Structures are given as structure tokens and as C-alpha cells.
Amino acid sequence: MKNIKLLWNYMKGNRSKYTFAILSIGMAALFSLIGPLVMKITIDSIIGNEQLSAPYWVVRIIEGFGGVSALKSKLWIPAGMLVAFTVFRGLFLFFKGKWSAEAAETVSRKMRDQLYNHLQYLSYQYHVKAETGDLVQRCTSDVETIRRFLATQFVEIGSALFMLLFSGYIMLTLDLTMTLVSLALVPVIFTFAVVFFIKVKKAFKLMDESEGKMSTTLQENLTGLRVVRAFGRQRHEEERFEEKNRINRDFTYKLIRLFAWYWSISDLICMFQIGMVLVTGIYWTAMGRISLGTLVVFTTYIGMLLWPVRQMGRVITDLGKAMVAVERIQAIIDEPIENMEENGDKSPIYGNISFENVSFGYETDKPILKNINFNVEAGQTVAILGPTGSGKTTLVHLLARLFDYQEGSIKIDGKELKTIDKKWIRSNLGLILQEPFLFAKTIKENIRLGRYDANDEEVVEVAQVASIHDVILEFDKGYETLVGERGVSLSGGQKQRMAIARSLINNSPIVVFDDSLSAVDTETDASIRAALKERKNKATTFIISHRISTLSEADFIIVLDKGKLIQTGNHDQLIHEEGLYKKIWNIQNSSEDGFMEVAN
Structure with missing residues (x-):
């Protein structure tokens, strides 16, 4: 219940679109149910000689066309009505899809923004312990799970309810006993779907977590690929990934087996229900208890009704997945952000x-x-x-x-x-770490990261202090050279000097070198320290x-x-x-x- 409330909160600002989408699916359900009624009246009362038997509002519509007798010579009118109802149904289905998709995309975008922004302000200690691959999984795959549910399955709940209410009402007005026969196994199907939901929720959580661990392994390997190759550890990494992949496959298989059991058993129940309607309906039609048109209505309705009820299994399954995803996302949101004491x-x-x-x-x-x-x-x-x-x-x-x-x-x-x-x-405070991180941007953009308003002269100045200026000029595009992801195109010493330049451009009164001169030779080390001494407004400097x-x-x-x-x-x-x-x-x-x- 808590997770449903959280999901409802995420939908804030888009609930009206979902309301319109549900109303549209309701109208689509109504128009799809009117078609079989038109066929019944055409078969029984227009072509046949049965007395008109239909809901009051249907009778009024027929009277508007001149009554049953007028329609006997104008069969194109019922045919045209069937076409019109189909067009209206398609139109409302279009609006349903449009509004639900727009709302789902907006909600998922808001969730991604909230997650990303929240991660920026979590404490340093949290990020030290967190697994990057798992965080990526929550920000992408889990959000996508919620988006799919909100875009497709959420409004299907309204479809099943409207279909059950409308068809139940119409069938009751036609024949009470036949209605009871037609709906006899619907509670069984729904109960089975609920049991399935409970099992799938647990299975999906295990699968989702295993996928997160697999993503972490992949992320670590791609990040440290050069180290893996340098030590010839490819086979070890392959085995490590294969183990995570195997665990993920096993949990996925378990989920697939649950789906297989659900769809096969629910198919059996649905076919049995349709069989009951056909056998009972044909027998009663032959005995003269119900008309042929009534049999057509009930056999059509039961086919239309069982699908959304059976589909409720998938709906509540995806709801279970969405609840797991919400829980995993909320676990990040619930982490207290660092108190910046503004x-x-x-x-x-x-x-x-x-x-x-x-x-x-x-x-x-x-x-x-x-x-x-x-x-x-x-x-x-x-x-x-x-x-x-x-x-x-x-x-x-x-x-x-x-x-x-x-x-x-x-x-x-x-x-x-x-x-x-x-x-x-x-x-x-300019903190220069032992393992510098560079973004997949140009050299100039990486140096300016410390201060975006720095001009080109200031960029060159700090590059000279960091003894990287001459190296940069040797590149084909100079300061406009792209360094690649994590600065992969630069050597370790070049990356450290880039990080030094990036910190110095901020003109911080305190500068910390956390063993960040370790990858440069002693001559370059001495050159950097000499340049730092000569800088005006000399900073308090810590060198580890x-x-x-x-x-x-x-x-x-x-x-x-x-x-x-x-x-x-x-x-x-x-x-x-x-x-x-x-x-x-x-x-x-x-x-x-x-x-x-x-x-x-």
C-alpha cells in the first residue's frame, strides 16, 4: 500500500490525463459492447420476427430511426451503425493511448530528474559504499519498468472494470441465468491472477537485483579494461561475468516459468468458460429458451470480457514489478541528502x-x-x-x-x-585527487570545469603552471582535443596535470595535492612546484x-x-x-x- 501511495505521488500533475485516458477507455468499451447488441436486434427483430428486447436507451435509438419495421427495408442503417461504433471506439482508443503515453513519459522524466538531482547531493560516504552499476540500473531499468506500467497497464484496470460493469449490466437485462453461467469462472480467474501477482513480485525483485549486480560487474570491467588486459585477467573476468549472468538467467527463467504457468492455466479456465457459454447457449437456443441473437451477444461478450479479466493477471504482474521498482527508487530518494548548511x-x-x-x-x-x-x-x-x-x-x-x-x-x-x-x-578548496577523473569533453572544457567563466588566457596560464601546456599544443586540435571517456586518450601523468590545471583555475586559497604528483616525473614535479611558488596570491598548499x-x-x-x-x-x-x-x-x-x- 505504501508503494502504491508513492507511485500516486509521482503521478501528481498528470492525474487529469490519466482520468481522461480511463474515461476514454470506458467509452471505447461501451462502443465495443453496443456492436453485438446491434447484431442481436438485426438478427432477432429486423431480419427475424422476435419481439424487440433490448435496454431502454437502445430501444429509444431504434425508435429514432423509425422503429424495427422501418429498418427492415434499410439494413444499411444497422451496418452503418456498426461501422460508426467501430470508428468511435478507435477514436477513443487513440485518445486513451495519447493521454496515457504523454502522462507516463512526463512521470518517468520527472522521476529520472529527481533521482539524478538527489544523487548529486547525497553524502560522499554514500557514494563510497554504493555500487555504480546498481545505481545506473535503478535510474534506467527501474524507471522504464514504471513507465511501461503507467503507459499501458494502468489504464487497462479501467478497461477491465468498465467492460465488466457494462457487459454485466447488458447481459443481466437480457437473461439472468445465462449471465450467471457466463460469469461463473470470472472470480476464479481473478483469484488466480492475485496469487500469481504475489509470486511474481518476489521473483521479479530477485531478477531485478541480480540484473543490477550484473550491470555493476559490466561497468567495473569496462572502466578497468586496460588493467584487465595488462594483467591478462580476461578469462577471470569472463568467468566472473558469466557467474552473474547465469544467476540473472536463472531468476529470469523462474519468472518466465511463472508466466508460462499463468497463461496456460488461465487459457484453460477461459476456454472452459467459453465452452460453458457455448454449450449452454446452444442448448437453450435449440430449446427456444433464448433467441439466436441473444446467443450471439453472450458468446461475443464472453470473448470480449474474458480477455481484459485475464489480462488483469498481466496488469497486476506489471503492477508488482512497478512496486518493486518504486521501492528500489524510493530507497535512494529516502537517503538523506548531505546537509550543506547554506x-x-x-x-x-x-x-x-x-x-x-x-x-x-x-x-x-x-x-x-x-x-x-x-x-x-x-x-x-x-x-x-x-x-x-x-x-x-x-x-x-x-x-x-x-x-x-x-x-x-x-x-x-x-x-x-x-x-x-x-x-x-x-x-x-582545490582538491586534486590521486586518481583524476576527466569527462568525455575537450581539454579546454575539462579545465574550465572548475570555473566556467574562465577566459582562454586563464586556461593557458593554469595549463602552464601544471606543465601541460606544451603537451596540449602537440595535439592536432590543441585545447579543442577530445580526451575520450575518463580521459582514456591521455597518459596517467597527463591526466593528473589536467586535473591540477582544473583545480588551479578556481584560484582557491587552499589547494590540496592528494598524492596527485605521483604519476609525473621528478623534473615535471619540480617544475609544477616552482610554478606554484611564483603564482601571485599564493595559496595555502597541502601536498601528500x-x-x-x-x-x-x-x-x-x-x-x-x-x-x-x-x-x-x-x-x-x-x-x-x-x-x-x-x-x-x-x-x-x-x-x-x-x-x-x-x-x-
Whole structure:
């Protein structure tokens, strides 16, 4: 019931179109039922000599044409009426299809927009855990399932109800006993459809979830195809996909088997019902209890009536699918969006930063950072060194408020970080990740992503700082070169330098290099750092790296280990102090000396 209410809410703004579509299907049902009545009257009273027996409103129509006697010499009138009723039925079916399709497309578009927009504002932590393939499945396949139901099956509920009401009324006016015979198995068919609905809903949910996992596997493989080929893991990936595909096939087969059972059994029940009407009707016609025209009406009506009633099985099956899809979509919508605190402080940011006893953990009982303390003045460069898992990336993520610290205090220019508007702090902090993501756009468009109003001179300037300008000019189309999906046409170092240029164009007062110089050679690394120093309005810069040559020129260096700050100081101080920094410096120096000896 909850999911039906959710679906009803999604239909807001389009309910009037659905109302008109249902009324149109009702009128189409009425005109389709009048045709057999015309045939009955023609057979029994116009061609035959039976006394006119029909609903009052039908009698009035016949009297309008001069009565039965006048129609005996004008058989073209009943024939013309049959044609007219068929035309009117087709016209109302057209309006039904038009209005239901327009409404369904509008609803599905609104759902996609709502889903996409909601995903933009979900927390960073949610996207870290979410499976991309499953999210794509919900935004496409699940929305399409709902669209198909709303476009075709939803109004069919009205068709079945109108057909049952109209035909039931007309049949009752003709013969009560024959009506009871004709409708005897309709409750059985409907009950069977409800049972089928319950089973299909469970089967479809399993199939839909398995398809989502298969999509995730496919998405991961296509994204990491070069890695797969580099390690010769094609067969492993094939087996992995085959397993997901097999599971999806098995659940799909289960659903198909349920459909096969439903349609075959419902066919049997419907044929039995039609057989009952034919046998009973023919016998009573032969006995003179009912007329030949009445037999024609009942045999025609039962064929017209059983299809929409039987179709209710498909309707409620698609309803079950739609309910599962709504539930999966709503699970995303129900995820709380990140509180951007738009009423927070938006004062100018200069880059003075202090950490005081800051502790943080993704799980409360497993702290990642423990009592971190340090101060940074605006314009200084801070280097961060530490083994994998020591909390380096977590520390800079706290600065961007991708996560909020649980203990202690982080202040920027003397203001508590938690009081600063999230969007504001992120627009003033350039975060350059270790694994840069580039969009399938031109080089210029990718660099301008940080600030769309940047002019060409500013794009070239930041490209020069990032030591990528000369490389760009070597491409045939220069800055108008398309980089391909995820920047596939560029090397790892070129992508990182593009990401650096993209962050610098925003002129952020705080810039963070999250191990984002790792894919460039030491000469380019030094060139980028030198260019950053020469920039006017020098930003407060954090550099995470394992390369001592990258860290050595920083104003001061932070060394982390197991979430604790174990050393601070500049390069000259730390290489004369026993600890992790000196140990790594010695290792890297000895490696370089060995390399030089081999080279000489």
C-alpha cells in the first residue's frame, strides 16, 4: 500500500490525463459492447420476427430511426451503425493511448530528474559504499519498468472494470441465468491472477537485483579494461561475468516459468468458460429458451470480457514489478541528502588553518585520526608523509568537509570549520585527487570545469603552471582535443596535470595535492612546484606524497603513522631526527645513489 501511495505521488500533475485516458477507455468499451447488441436486434427483430428486447436507451435509438419495421427495408442503417461504433471506439482508443503515453513519459522524466538531482547531493560516504552499476540500473531499468506500467497497464484496470460493469449490466437485462453461467469462472480467474501477482513480485525483485549486480560487474570491467588486459585477467573476468549472468538467467527463467504457468492455466479456465457459454447457449437456443441473437451477444461478450479479466493477471504482474521498482527508487530518494548548511559562514577565506586535538573515525570504535594538532599560516606549503592507512587522505577530506570530525577543533581563519557553509569551503578548496577523473569533453572544457567563466588566457596560464601546456599544443586540435571517456586518450601523468590545471583555475586559497604528483616525473614535479611558488596570491598548499624530493621544499612537514602525528618540522630538521622521515629519506637516497652508479 505504501508503494502504491508513492507511485500516486509521482503521478501528481498528470492525474487529469490519466482520468481522461480511463474515461476514454470506458467509452471505447461501451462502443465495443453496443456492436453485438446491434447484431442481436438485426438478427432477432429486423431480419427475424422476435419481439424487440433490448435496454431502454437502445430501444429509444431504434425508435429514432423509425422503429424495427422501418429498418427492415434499410439494413444499411444497422451496418452503418456498426461501422460508426467501430470508428468511435478507435477514436477513443487513440485518445486513451495519447493521454496515457504523454502522462507516463512526463512521470518517468520527472522521476529520472529527481533521482539524478538527489544523487548529486547525497553524502560522499554514500557514494563510497554504493555500487555504480546498481545505481545506473535503478535510474534506467527501474524507471522504464514504471513507465511501461503507467503507459499501458494502468489504464487497462479501467478497461477491465468498465467492460465488466457494462457487459454485466447488458447481459443481466437480457437473461439472468445465462449471465450467471457466463460469469461463473470470472472470480476464479481473478483469484488466480492475485496469487500469481504475489509470486511474481518476489521473483521479479530477485531478477531485478541480480540484473543490477550484473550491470555493476559490466561497468567495473569496462572502466578497468586496460588493467584487465595488462594483467591478462580476461578469462577471470569472463568467468566472473558469466557467474552473474547465469544467476540473472536463472531468476529470469523462474519468472518466465511463472508466466508460462499463468497463461496456460488461465487459457484453460477461459476456454472452459467459453465452452460453458457455448454449450449452454446452444442448448437453450435449440430449446427456444433464448433467441439466436441473444446467443450471439453472450458468446461475443464472453470473448470480449474474458480477455481484459485475464489480462488483469498481466496488469497486476506489471503492477508488482512497478512496486518493486518504486521501492528500489524510493530507497535512494529516502537517503538523506548531505546537509550543506547554506546559512553557514561565507566570510572570505585566506588559508590560516589550525587543528586542535582532532580525532575522527568512519566507525566510532575505530578511530583513523587521533589527537592531531598543528597550525598553518596562509600561503604556507604543508607536506604530509606517512605509510598507507595512516590517515593522510582522511585528514585533507576533513578540510573539505567530506566528513565531519567527531572530536577536537579545526579552524580556518579563526572560524570553526563546522560553522562554515559546506559549499563555500569546497568552492575555496582545490582538491586534486590521486586518481583524476576527466569527462568525455575537450581539454579546454575539462579545465574550465572548475570555473566556467574562465577566459582562454586563464586556461593557458593554469595549463602552464601544471606543465601541460606544451603537451596540449602537440595535439592536432590543441585545447579543442577530445580526451575520450575518463580521459582514456591521455597518459596517467597527463591526466593528473589536467586535473591540477582544473583545480588551479578556481584560484582557491587552499589547494590540496592528494598524492596527485605521483604519476609525473621528478623534473615535471619540480617544475609544477616552482610554478606554484611564483603564482601571485599564493595559496595555502597541502601536498601528500611518498617522494621526499617533493616534500623537501615545504615550509613544514607532518609525519603520520597509525593515525597519530609522530613528527613535525622542516626537511633539514627531520633528516637529523631519528624517525620515519629520516628512514624513508635514507632509503630513497640510497636508491638514487645506486641508480646513478649503474647509469655511470
